[in-house]
Amino acid sequence: MAGFSVTRRRGILAGAVTLLSGQRAGAQEDAPPWMRQQGSPVTSPPYGVPSKFEQNVIRRARVAVKFPSASSSGTPLQDLHGIITPNGLHYERHHAGVPGVDPAEHRLLIHGLVDRPLIFTIDDILRFPSVSQIHFLECSGNTPEFRDPKPDWTPQDTHGLLSCCEWTGVPLSTLLAEVGVQPSARWVLAEGADAAAMSRSVPIEKAWDDAIVAYAQNGERLRPEQGYPLRLFLPGFEGNMSIKWLRRLKLGDQPFQTREETSKYTDLMPDGKARQFTFIMEAKSVITRPAGGQQLRDPGFHEITGLAWSGRGRIRRVEVSTDGGTSWRTASLQEPVLPKCLTRFRLPWTWDGGPAALRSRAIDDTGYVQPPREALVDVRGINSGYHFNAQQTWQVAQGGAVSNAV
Numbered sequence: 001m002a003g004f005s006v007t008r009r010r011g012i013l014a015g016a017v018t019l020l021s022g023q024r025a026g027a028q029e030d031a032p033p034w035m036r037q038q039g040s041p042v043t044s045p046p047y048g049v050p051s052k053f054e055q056n057v058i059r060r061a062r063v064a065v066k067f068p069s070a071s072s073s074g075t076p077l078q079d080l081h082g083i084i085t086p087n088g089l090h091y092e093r094h095h096a097g098v099p100g101v102d103p104a105e106h107r108l109l110i111h112g113l114v115d116r117p118l119i120f121t122i123d124d125i126l127r128f129p130s131v132s133q134i135h136f137l138e139c140s141g142n143t144p145e146f147r148d149p150k151p152d153w154t155p156q157d158t159h160g161l162l163s164c165c166e167w168t169g170v171p172l173s174t175l176l177a178e179v180g181v182q183p184s185a186r187w188v189l190a191e192g193a194d195a196a197a198m199s200r201s202v203p204i205e206k207a208w209d210d211a212i213v214a215y216a217q218n219g220e221r222l223r224p225e226q227g228y229p230l231r232l233f234l235p236g237f238e239g240n241m242s243i244k245w246l247r248r249l250k251l252g253d254q255p256f257q258t259r260e261e262t263s264k265y266t267d268l269m270p271d272g273k274a275r276q277f278t279f280i281m282e283a284k285s286v287i288t289r290p291a292g293g294q295q296l297r298d299p300g301f302h303e304i305t306g307l308a309w310s311g312r313g314r315i316r317r318v319e320v321s322t323d324g325g326t327s328w329r330t331a332s333l334q335e336p337v338l339p340k341c342l343t344r345f346r347l348p349w350t351w352d353g354g355p356a357a358l359r360s361r362a363i364d365d366t367g368y369v370q371p372p373r374e375a376l377v378d379v380r381g382i383n384s385g386y387h388f389n390a391q392q393t394w395q396v397a398q399g400g401a402v403s404n405a406v
């Protein structure tokens with residue numbers, strides 16, 4: 001590139017931190033090509049898209065061969081910064097594809113053990129007092145590591161069914177007050193308007209607590225793949241319970257025993273019994289850089305960074321090990337630390353160029369400590385595909401290639 005020569009220089013010491021490289025300052029005085037012509041006017045298309053140089057930052061799909069509409073796609077956690085997932089990168093998991101719901105035709109029915117069964121239009125929902133809350137959403141099938149983890153997996157492969165957005169909507173408690181809940185009601189059936197009529201039973205305590213009926217995500221209306229025009233959102237609960245394309249809430253005195261809480265989303269234990277209604281996503285964390293699929297270039301300073309979260313509340317502390325769990329250091333947490341929300345952690349690290357095993361563990365404000373893999377498998381066995389929240393280890397090889405430790 002004419003007039004833009006770069007000389008890399010190693011090992012500049014700035015305070016306590018050894019920076020990796022610098023550029024010869026004089027080179028920056030020559031204008032690069034994009035300074036020598038006018039740029040484009042206001043961006044086109046009118047709804048902005050990322051730079052063409054970021055085209056590899058995309059969701060990656062796992063399409064089910066037999067039923068392509070029952071598929072998932074993962075968030076590229078290794079390429080993201082801070083705690084917010086952009087709407088175009090939120091993970092997906094559909095049981096019968098994405099329905100093309102017309103908001104003018106869509107209705108929400110609330111019935112069952114209520115004083116006044118009511119049908120709401122989207123305009124009705126938009127008239128209620130609104131709230132905005134930043135929360136993670138995680139599929140209970142995230143981290144498919146119980147049985148056969150693969151060495152070439154990246155954070156997107158191991159933890160990509162995890163995202164975090166600001167959700168705006170109406171507290172479910174407001175709608176329940178509107179219909180008048182009868183004292184015998186203990187459970188709420190939530191049903192989606194997709195071809196699976198995806199349905200789950202929600203305990204009434206959760207419905208009164210922090211559940212919202214959401215219509216917006218990161219400042220704009222929900223994406224179709226996130227339930228447009230209306231979804232249930234249950235902070236801290238397994239993702240599939242936050243029913244998308246929400247069309248019906250029915251109050252009852254017992255759980256409704258739907259397909260997705262009997263044959264699926266139950267946890268098969270080593271003794272052959274299955275745990276049912278395991279709603280809460282326990283404390284968990286993952287280092288997103290350096291991580292599987294990446295290559296450390298030079299020995300010296302590297303920031304270790306990642307994400308921690310708990311369905312029970314706030315993250316109290318994150319500890320990071322570079323020797324596979326023998327010794328631990330406390331990472332710094334990005335403020336604000338919000339309940340049932342991703343928390344970004346960071347730790348400065350000087351890599352000596354040799355092998356290392358990078359691992360993190362989250363501690364939430366109940367005092368719960370994210371377990372090592374062996375401890376989790378001891379209790380849970382390897383029958384289950386759900387709620388795998390063990391510590392994740394990335395193996396750094398001599399030379400800097402990083403892989404999933406299996």
Ligand code: CO
Nearest residue numbers: 140238278279
């Ligand atoms: Co569960």
